[in-house]
Amino acid sequence: xxxxxxxxxxxxxxxxxxxxxxxxxxxxxxxxxxxxxxxxxxxxxxxxxxxxxxxxxxxxxxxxxxxxxxxxxxxxxxxxxxxxxxxxxxxxxxxxxxxxxxxxxxxxxxxxxxxxxxxxxxxxxxxxxxxxxxxxxxxxxxxxxxxxxxxxxxxxxxxxxxxxxxxxxxxxxxxxxxxxxxxxxxxxxxxxxxxxxxxxxxxxxxxxxxxxxxxxxxxxxxxxxxxxxxxxxxxxxxxxxxxxxxxxxxxxxxxxxxxxxxxxxxxxxxxxxxxxxxxxxxxxxxxxxxxxxxxxxxxxxxxxxxxxxxxxxxxxxxxxxxxxxxxxxxxxxxxxxxxxxxxxxxxxxxxxxxxxxxxxxxxxxxxxxxxxxxxxxxxxxxxxxxxxxxxxxxxxxxxxxxxxxxxxxxxxxxxxxxxxxxxxxxxxxxxxxxxxxxxxxxxxxxxxxxxxxxxxxxxxxxxxxxxxxxxxxxxxxxxxxxxxxxxxxxxxxxxxxxxxxxxxxxxxxxxxxxxxxxxxxxxxxxxxxxxxxxxxxxxxxxxxxxxxxxxxxxxxxxxxxxxxxxxxxxxxxxx
Amino acid sequence: xxxxxxxxxxxxxxxxxxxxxxxxxxxxxxxxxxxxxxxxxxxxxxxxxxxxxxxxxxxxxxxxxxxxxxxxxxxxxxxxxxxxxxxxxxxxxxxxxxxxxxxxxxxxxxxxxxxxxxxxxxxxxxxxxxxxxxxxxxxxxxxxxxxxxxxxxxxxxxxxxxxxxxxxxxxxxxxxxxxx
Numbered sequence: 001x002x003x004x005x006x007x008x009x010x011x012x013x014x015x016x017x018x019x020x021x022x023x024x025x026x027x028x029x030x031x032x033x034x035x036x037x038x039x040x041x042x043x044x045x046x047x048x049x050x051x052x053x054x055x056x057x058x059x060x061x062x063x064x065x066x067x068x069x070x071x072x073x074x075x076x077x078x079x080x081x082x083x084x085x086x087x088x089x090x091x092x093x094x095x096x097x098x099x100x101x102x103x104x105x106x107x108x109x110x111x112x113x114x115x116x117x118x119x120x121x122x123x124x125x126x127x128x129x130x131x132x133x134x135x136x137x138x139x140x141x142x143x144x145x146x147x148x149x150x151x152x153x154x155x156x157x158x159x160x161x162x163x164x165x166x167x168x169x170x171x172x173x174x175x176x177x178x179x180x181x182x183x184x185x186x187x188x189x190x191x192x193x194x195x196x197x198x199x200x201x202x203x204x205x206x207x208x209x210x211x212x213x214x215x216x217x218x219x220x221x222x223x224x225x226x227x228x229x230x231x232x233x234x235x236x237x238x239x240x241x242x243x244x245x246x247x248x249x250x251x252x253x254x255x256x257x258x259x260x261x262x263x264x265x266x267x268x269x270x271x272x273x274x275x276x277x278x279x280x281x282x283x284x285x286x287x288x289x290x291x292x293x294x295x296x297x298x299x300x301x302x303x304x305x306x307x308x309x310x311x312x313x314x315x316x317x318x319x320x321x322x323x324x325x326x327x328x329x330x331x332x333x334x335x336x337x338x339x340x341x342x343x344x345x346x347x348x349x350x351x352x353x354x355x356x357x358x359x360x361x362x363x364x365x366x367x368x369x370x371x372x373x374x375x376x377x378x379x380x381x382x383x384x385x386x387x388x389x390x391x392x393x394x395x396x397x398x399x400x401x402x403x404x405x406x407x408x409x410x411x412x413x414x415x416x417x418x419x420x421x422x423x424x425x426x427x428x429x430x431x432x433x434x435x436x437x438x439x440x441x442x443x444x445x446x447x448x449x450x451x452x453x454x455x456x457x458x459x460x461x462x463x464x465x466x467x468x469x470x471x472x473x474x475x476x477x478x479x480x481x482x483x484x485x486x487x488x489x490x491x492x493x494x495x496x497x498x499x500x501x502x503x504x505x506x507x508x509x510x511x512x513x514x515x516x517x518x519x520x521x522x523x524x525x526x527x528x529x530x531x532x533x534x535x536x537x538x539x540x541x542x543x544x545x546x547x548x549x550x551x552x553x554x555x556x557x558x559x560x561x562x563x564x565x566x567x568x569x570x571x572x573x574x575x
Numbered sequence: 576x577x578x579x580x581x582x583x584x585x586x587x588x589x590x591x592x593x594x595x596x597x598x599x600x601x602x603x604x605x606x607x608x609x610x611x612x613x614x615x616x617x618x619x620x621x622x623x624x625x626x627x628x629x630x631x632x633x634x635x636x637x638x639x640x641x642x643x644x645x646x647x648x649x650x651x652x653x654x655x656x657x658x659x660x661x662x663x664x665x666x667x668x669x670x671x672x673x674x675x676x677x678x679x680x681x682x683x684x685x686x687x688x689x690x691x692x693x694x695x696x697x698x699x700x701x702x703x704x705x706x707x708x709x710x711x712x713x714x715x716x717x718x719x720x721x722x723x724x725x726x727x728x729x730x731x732x733x734x735x736x737x738x739x740x741x742x743x744x745x746x747x748x749x750x751x752x753x754x755x
Contacts, residue, residue: 018744120589121592124589124592124593124596125596125600128643129643130589132588132589144744148742149643175744176744177743177744178741178742178743178744179741179742179744180741180742181643181739181742182585182646182738182739183584183585183642183643183644183645183646183738183739184643184739185640185737185738185739186739305641306637306640306641307634307637307638307640307641310633310634311634311637
């Protein structure tokens with residue numbers, strides 16, 4: 001047999017090199033010892049996180065910030081089960097990561113061996129695809145298949161579970177030159193006829209509305225999106241996953257639709273006669289009551305995943321394809337029929353004025369108070385410091401919604417958040433991955449006092465690598481979103497929503513060898529944030545904010561998105 | 576509603592689990608499932624009958640087609656297809672009934688595959704309703720034990736199998752663009 005004789009561990013590393021992997025986030029264990037031993041001689045950087053879940057999140061952070069495949073590694077049993085949340089999270093948000101897990105020796109599988117878990121079975125539904133490798137000779141093919149599946153089509157997580165004997169076994173390595181997965185069909189081109197119909201529908205629309213999602217970011221279609229927005233001159237919403245797809249300061253951008261979307265966004269979607277849905281999946285948090293979502297609109301839906309088209313809403317113009325390629329083609333078609341632009345331009349001009357009026361009527365504006373720092377005030381200050389350029393990795397909850405509403409992103413891949421799964425604990429480890437990917441960038445980890453404590457061990461990783469992540473705790477002393485729902489829908493019976501203890505941030509950061517502080521005076525907020533940013537290393541800034549602030553607008557569950565609650569009920573005057 | 580799905584899939588460990596997992600994750604109950612290899616030993620043909628909410632039939636097929644191990648999933652509930660099931664049935668009977676049982680079996684196109692002093696083992700194929708009748712009739716002769724294969728089906732339409740061509744490693748284009 002020809003090829004270079006090497007161990008399975010070496011083969012895995014060789015494949016990672018060929019896939020241009022620069023960094024692995026992981027945690028070693030018993031059965032991955034042979035792999036970690038081989039890694040000792042490898043130029044690939046390994047970052048030792050403090051919990052496997054955070055390895056998956058850090059790999060996501062790396063991927064979300066760059067578009068490249070993130071890699072994480074964990075041992076068998078508990079190592080693999082700890083990865084699961086990060087994998088499912090990547091699945092929900094279509095983030096390409098490859099997870100390598102160790103498995104007990106193939107002869108021991110099924111014997112309830114030490115640290116054995118059925119990783120292949122457990123991760124089946126939480127990954128785009130997964131593999132169990134028991135034979136060293138299969139490793140090269142499977143490793144490259146894993147990267148191919150993760151990064152093409154609708155991206156997603158792929159797990160490769162490798163037995164200890166496959167890591168240790170020797171085989172003849174031969175480079176993989178072609179990948180043959182006959183059942184893995186990726187449709188990128190889009191149907192020519194449907195794309196022409198889409199172009200025609202756009203020129204015919206009187207009240208067109210662009211609804212852009214995470215697919216724009218994944219496909220790198222931001223430039224094409226902007227071209228479409230400007231050619232049609234249509235108002236545009238970006239979903240939580242699509243923020244940065246169109247620059248946040250673009251005049252046509254009217255923020256996010258849905259449960260905590262802007263008034264203008266939800267009104268415009270409701271009144272539109274054409275909804276141009278690009279790389280979105282009509283998530284329930286966006287649509288509210290489905291029957292009342294964009295009720296007057298004809299829908300063009302572009303998505304690379306055939307199962308998404310027609311899953312929630314049957315589009316009049318379905319297009320399965322890569323949204324970048326499809327937009328290029330639609331733009332060509334639109335330019336070829338530019339004379340049709342005049343047909344309904346007058347109606348569209350009136351529509352734009354209407355949308356601007358809605359925007360003025362209820363703008364997303366930070367409310368300020370002289371007595372306490374309002375969460376919105378905090379986000380506005382971060383927005384000012386970022387200038388649309390910083391990476392913001394958010395945790396999950398109220399702060400996530402305020403950040404999404406008030407921080408503007410001028411580019412894609414700056415706003416990193418757990419959209420679909422909504423995993424608390426996401427913010428800090430994802431910021432770590434992003435900072436490794438983009439050492440040139442200012443990276444904020446914005447966390448609530450709840451989510452931060454879920455990934456608090458990663459302060460060690462941050463300190464370890466002197467990562468200059470700016471950790472901003474929006475500390476309201478509560479699980480804010482839980483408290484908000486309990487207040488609004490459960491008669492304010494605050495059950496298990498109060499977080500009574502929070503560590504002293506100065507001492508906490510100090511214990512890890514970096515700086516931390518608390519700010520609670522609104523007049524000192526700006527200086528405190530500036531000091532944190534100026535600090536060359538990491539910084540933990542605990543911002544004590546008003547506890548009982550609610551996120552508005554809010555579409556109550558089961559309501560139509562134009563039935564927003566715009567603010568707290570006004571106090572009733574008693575005569 | 577009961578949906579009949581025919582799948583052509585890779586004969587690999589875990590492939591079955593991916594298909595059934597997709598159904599169980601949605602809380603759908605599988606009525607019957609058969610799977611066996613095809614002319615190509617690397618491939619299996621699976622027929623599933625599953626109770627699916629009517630508006631989800633399309634979605635289920637689409638999700639199955641997304642599975643890496645599945646080459647083709649098609650809905651045979653309505654389309655032109657031959658649907659058959661096999662039943663193996665053991666009937667205990669008194670000596671005086673034996674001739675009647677064999678006569679009755681003949682009407683259903685069933686045949687005896689084993690005979691003993693206790694009774695017969697019979698084999699019948701047909702559509703499920705016909706087999707239900709057959710089983711009912713046999714029950715009237717004595718104690719029976721039944722194993723049904725579940726529905727197997729073959730489409731009568733020539734559906735073009737769309738397969739992904741091999742991808743050459745070096746010609747592979749990055750699908751995602753680098754950061755701005």
